[in-house]
C-alpha cells in the first residue's frame with residue numbers, strides 16, 4: 001500500500017493566518033500546504049513564534065484561516081456552520097497538550113468516554129469503547145483511577161486514549177511530552193506511535209529531536225512557513241509494501 | 247579483548263560476536279582480528295589456549311595482565327576531544343568568518359540530515375525493542391543520543407549566529423529585523 005492509496009485524513013491548502021491589522025499585523029502562517037494520510041505521524045519543529053500552535057488550532061477547527069482551506073477526512077471546514085464544526089471536532093479530532101489534559105473529578109475511563117457521551121452515546125457504550133481505547137495505550141488496569149492518582153506519563157497516555165477514542169482518527173498534540181522526563185516521554189510516544197499505526201493520523205509539535213524522530217516526517221516551520229521537510233530514508237520502502245514493522 | 251573476558255574464543259568467533267552485538271555498525275575483517283590478537287600476544291595480554299582445532303584455529307584467553315586491562319577499558323571514559331575528524335565543527339568554524347557562506351542554510355541542511363538519521367535509528371530501535379534485542383538497542387540508543395546532541399548544538403549555533411548578525415545592523419536582513427520586533 002503506498003501513500004497515494006491511503007486515505008487522506010488531514011489537509012491544508014494554501015493556508016494563511018494573519019493576526020491584527022496594519023502596523024500590528026502578524027503573519028502567523030503563510031501559504032502552508034500539508035497533507036497527512038492514515039497511519040502517518042508528522043512532527044512539527046521550529047523556533048518559538050514560528051506558527052506551530054497556530055497550525056494545530058487551524059487543523060483542529062478551533063480557529064479559521066485568513067485564506068486557504070482546511071479539510072478533515074475530506075470535509076472542507078469552511079463550508080460548516082459553527083455548530084456543525086463543533087460536532088465534527090467532537091467526532092473526529094482529539095487534542096493533547098503539555099498538561100491540564102484531564103478533568104480531575106472524572107476517572108480515567110470517564111475522561112476517555114466523555115467525548116462519546118457528549119456526542120450522545122449511552123454511559124455503557126461510552127465505557128465499553130473507552131476501555132478499548134485505554135487498552136490501546138496499555139492502561140486498562142488504571143481505568144477507575146482519578147488523574148491525581150496517576151503519574152504524568154500515565155495521564156498523558158489517558159489523554160491520547162481520549163484523543164483517539166471511538167471514531168476519532170485525528171490526533172493533534174502540542175508538546176505532549178514537554179512536562180515529562182525523557183524516559184516517560186518516550187513511553188508516551190511509543191503508545192502514540194502504535195495507536196497511529198493502527199489507523200489514525202497525528203501531528204506532533206515538539207522541541208525534542210529525539211521525540212520528533214518517532215515521526216514519519218519532520219516539518220520545519222520558520223516565520224509561518226514550511227522551510228524544510230525530512231522523511232526518513234527507509235520510510236519510502238516501508239510505505240511501498242514491505243509493510244510497517246509495528 | 248572485552249569479549250575474551252567471557253572465555254576462550256577463536257578470532258573468527260570474536261569477529262562474529264562483535265558484529266552481532268553491535269549490529270554490524272563497525273564491520274571488522276578477520277585479518278584485522280588476527281593481527282590484533284598477534285599484537286596482544288606479543289604484549290603478553292593474551293595467549294593461545296591449548297591445541298589448534300581440526301581446522302587449525304587456536305582459541306585465545308586473556309592473561310592476568312590482559313584481564314586487568316580489559317576491565318580498565320570498561321571503566322575509563324572515552325576521550326571525545328581526541329576525535330581527529332570533527333568535520334562539522336571545522337566547517338562551521340571556517341564558515342562563520344567567511345563572506346558568502348550561508349551559515350543558516352548550512353545549519354539547516356546538517357540538522358535535516360541528522361534528524362533523518364535519528365528517524366532511521368529510532369525505527370531500528372523500535373524493531374530491536376520488539377525483538378527483545380537489548381544489546382543492539384543499547385548501541386542504537388548511543389547513536390540516537392549523540393545525534394540528538396548534535397541537533398541541540400546546531401540549534402544553539404543557529405540562535406547564536408543570528409544573534410550575532412542582529413548585533414551588526416549593516417548586515418541585518420529584513421526578517422532579522424522582524425524577529426527583533428516580535
Ligand SMILES: Nc1ncnc2c1ncn2[C@@H]1O[C@H](COP(=O)(O)OP(=O)(O)OP(=O)(O)O)[C@@H](O)[C@H]1O
Nearest residue numbers: 019020026028047048049050051052053054055428
Ligand atoms: N491571538 C493572537 N493574536 C495576535 N498574535 C498572535 C495570536 N496568536 C498567535 N499570535 C502570533 O502568531 C505567531 C505564531 O504563534 P504560535 O503560537 O503559533 O507560535 P509557536 O510556534 O506555537 O510558538 P511556541 O513554540 O512559543 O509555542 C507569533 O508571532 C504569535 O505572537
Ligand SMILES: [Mg+2]
Nearest residue numbers: 052053054174
Ligand atoms: Mg506553541
